[in-house]
Amino acid sequence: MGEREERVKWFMEDRFGLFIHWGLYSIPARGEWIRNNERLSVEDYQPYFEEFNPIFYNPREWAKAAKAAGQKYAVLTAKHHDGFCLFDSKLTDYKATNTPAGRDLIKEYTEAFREEGLKVGLYYSIIDWHHPDYPAYGDRHHPMRDHEDFKNFTGDFSRYISYFHGQVKELLTNYGKIDILWFDFSYDDMSGEKWRATELVKMIRSIQPDVLIDNRLGGNILAAEPEIYAGDFYSPEQIIPVGGIVNSVAKPIPWEACITLNDHWGYHSKDVNYKSPQQVIRTLVECVSKNGNLLLNVGPNAKGEIPQQSLEILKEVGKWMKQNGASIYGCHASSLPKPEWGRYTQKGNYLYAHVYDRGIGPIYFQGLKGKIKKARLLADGSELIVEVPWMAEQYSDVQNGAFITLQGARLPDEMDTVIELELVEGGFR
Numbered sequence: 001m002g003e004r005e006e007r008v009k010w011f012m013e014d015r016f017g018l019f020i021h022w023g024l025y026s027i028p029a030r031g032e033w034i035r036n037n038e039r040l041s042v043e044d045y046q047p048y049f050e051e052f053n054p055i056f057y058n059p060r061e062w063a064k065a066a067k068a069a070g071q072k073y074a075v076l077t078a079k080h081h082d083g084f085c086l087f088d089s090k091l092t093d094y095k096a097t098n099t100p101a102g103r104d105l106i107k108e109y110t111e112a113f114r115e116e117g118l119k120v121g122l123y124y125s126i127i128d129w130h131h132p133d134y135p136a137y138g139d140r141h142h143p144m145r146d147h148e149d150f151k152n153f154t155g156d157f158s159r160y161i162s163y164f165h166g167q168v169k170e171l172l173t174n175y176g177k178i179d180i181l182w183f184d185f186s187y188d189d190m191s192g193e194k195w196r197a198t199e200l201v202k203m204i205r206s207i208q209p210d211v212l213i214d215n216r217l218g219g220n221i222l223a224a225e226p227e228i229y230a231g232d233f234y235s236p237e238q239i240i241p242v243g244g245i246v247n248s249v250a251k252p253i254p255w256e257a258c259i260t261l262n263d264h265w266g267y268h269s270k271d272v273n274y275k276s277p278q279q280v281i282r283t284l285v286e287c288v289s290k291n292g293n294l295l296l297n298v299g300p301n302a303k304g305e306i307p308q309q310s311l312e313i314l315k316e317v318g319k320w321m322k323q324n325g326a327s328i329y330g331c332h333a334s335s336l337p338k339p340e341w342g343r344y345t346q347k348g349n350y351l352y353a354h355v356y357d358r359g360i361g362p363i364y365f366q367g368l369k370g371k372i373k374k375a376r377l378l379a380d381g382s383e384l385i386v387e388v389p390w391m392a393e394q395y396s397d398v399q400n401g402a403f404i405t406l407q408g409a410r411l412p413d414e415m416d417t418v419i420e421l422e423l424v425e426g427g428f429r
Contacts, residue, residue, distance in 0.1 A: 004232050007210055008254045011180075011233065013330045014072035014119070015288055016321075019258055019297035020062065021077050021123075021265040024048040024084045026302045032266030035082050035129055035143040042130055045082065053100035057304025059112035065306060067116050069314035070321025070328070075121035075182045075295060076109050078171055080266075081141070083130025087175075091166050094130055110175045121180030122171055126164060126195055126217070133160035140188060161196050165203065172207045182235075185216045192218030197229035214256075222247045233293075240283065244290035244333060256293035259283060261310050267299040274309050277316035278415040284317075284328060285354050285416060289343040291333045323379040324418045327352035336367065342416070352378065353419040358411045362389045363419075368402040371423050375404055378418040 025032045027048045035045055066074055079085045085095040087106035096105045110120050128134045129143055133155035136144040144150045172178055181204065186192065197217045204211060212232045215221040219230030224247060234245050234255040245255045261280075262271045275283075284294045298310045321328065331345040331352065338344070341363060342356040355363060365372070375384040384404050392398050404419065411417040 004254075007212055008232055010119070011073075011212055011256075011293065012254055012291075012332070015293050015328050015331070016069075016071050016284055017121070017256070017293065017295045018062075018066040018069070018071045018074040019123075019265075019295045020074060020300065021080065021267075021297060022300045022304075023077055023080050023086065023266065024052055024082060025080070026054075026267040026300060027051065029267050029269035029302065031264040031268045031271075032080055032082075032299070034266075036141055039143050039146070041144065041147075049084065049094070049099055051100065052096070052302075054105075054300075054302065054304030057101070057105065057108070057300075059105075059109040060116070062109075062300075062306060063113045063116035063118055065311055065314055066113075066118060069318040070325055071118070071296070072329075073119035073121060073179060074113055075123050075180055076106070077123040077125075078106050079125050079128075079167065080123075081125045081127050081129050081184075083125075083128045085167070087171065089167055089170055091163055091170070106171075106175060110178075114176070119179035120175075120177070121182055121212075122175075122178055123182040123184060124168060124171065125185075126183050127185070127190070128160065128164070131160050131163060133157055133163070165196065165200055168200065169203060169207065172204060172211070178208055178211050180212045180214075182214050183216045184214075186218040192227070192229065194218075195229075198227070201229045221253060224249045240286050241290060241292070244292060252291050254293075255291070256295050257283075257287055258295040258297065260297045261313060265297055265299060267301045267307070269301075272309065274313060277313050277320070280313060280317050281320050281416050282354075282356065285343055285345065288328055288331050288345045289333055289338075289354075320413070320415060324416070326350075326420070327354065327378060327418045339364075339366065349423045349425070351421040351423055353421060355406075355411060355417045355419060358406070358409070362392075362403040362405040364396065365402040365404070365421070366397070367400050368421070368423075369398070369400050370402075372402050372421050373424045374422040376420045376422075377412060378420045379413060384419060 021032050025034050028034050078087050083094055088097045088104040089095050113120050135153055136142040137150040137153055139145050214235045215231030217229045219227035221230040221234055234253050236257050240257050245253045247253050262274045264271050287294045298306050300306050327345050331347045334344040334346040336344055342354040345352045372386050375386050386402050386404055388398055389403050
């Protein structure tokens with residue numbers, strides 16, 4: 001087994017994580033790209049630094065909410081594109097300890113989540129709209145990209161790279177074991193060795209060899225022999241890949257879809273376009289059914305609270321996960337084709353049928369005749385009978401298919417009714 005395969009084993013078991021976007025942008029409450037969208041200068045943005053005081057920040061509550069939702073790990077923005085650091089970096093004054101918060105918020109987060117038994121990830125933006133040595137004028141994303149005052153840039157980009165590498169070293173040195181480093185993001189020629197990525201990853205591995213790194217430093221994770229900095233997992237954003245992700249030699253690649261709970265990553269007070277618990281559950285199932293993970297995002301407000309709507313959705317998802325988590329954790333894609341009524345996930349000899357559409361009559365399991373040893377409703381463990389229904393010989397596939405009839409006109413769980421099928425030895429893999 002290769003080093004990457006060994007590193008990602010826990011990740012592909014856990015399947016479900018919490019993304020947290022939080023920073024100064026929670027005060028204007030118009031999303032995390034406010035500086036870019038509204039062309040705000042460092043000076044325009046400074047009042048938020050001077051008043052940042054999350055009086056209700058209690059990462060233990062965040063961790064408990066994540067745990068109750070069935071999430072196994074979390075990733076918090078240690079530094080976003082605005083350059084503001086939630087951690088007590090020795091390399092900048094632009095950090096939480098110099099705001100009215102007056103605390104190292106990353107230290108509290110890592111300790112709280114570990115105490116709840118969750119793995120700890122840190123997001124770090126490799127682009128920086130605050131640092132004077134980061135190119136501004138003409139850059140595709142910088143808030144000052146069109147501002148004439150920045151036309152004659154005299155910064156030293158290598159100084160920025162040293163700063164960025166130095167901060168990553170701090171994050172890996174001062175906060176105990178970090179399970180995921182989530183970098184964001186490369187674009188145009190700002191990619192790969194522009195970040196001195198080989199040197200960076202060698203440094204990371206020398207301090208914490210087991211930390212997982214996403215694929216956003218650059219490189220091609222889909223190559224048969226990817227670069228050292230190409231990452232441990234692929235990170236599709238706001239989209240679920242059509243059929244999972246494989247590399248150029250058709251080998252599955254670990255991947256994780258990052259998805260917002262409403263339409264923004266950072267707190268947006270007017271955005272109430274929340275996904276339903278059903279959508280979240282089915283998205284998680286879809287990811288697992290394609291060998292992937294789901295990293296579901298929340299954006300806490302300026303006081304440090306996860307919005308109530310987000311908490312309510314997480315709670316509902318958690319109720320489902322408590323009863324049906326066996327169909328998620330440690331599961332992977334099945335070799336069976338996607339059934340018309342829902343999806344399959346699988347773990348060893350257990351095939352999990354996620355039934356979304358009740359239809360009329362029995363549920364048909366293509367190709368499973370004689371392959372099912374036991375069938376149970378996963379939510380309560382109740383027995384389900386596998387039998388050929390009345391008139392199936394005339395109208396259905398009794399040669400190859402198996403059938404289970406659920407009583408009543410409605411599904412036991414309209415969000416996702418999971419049937420656990422224990423297959424006979426030598427059943428589908």
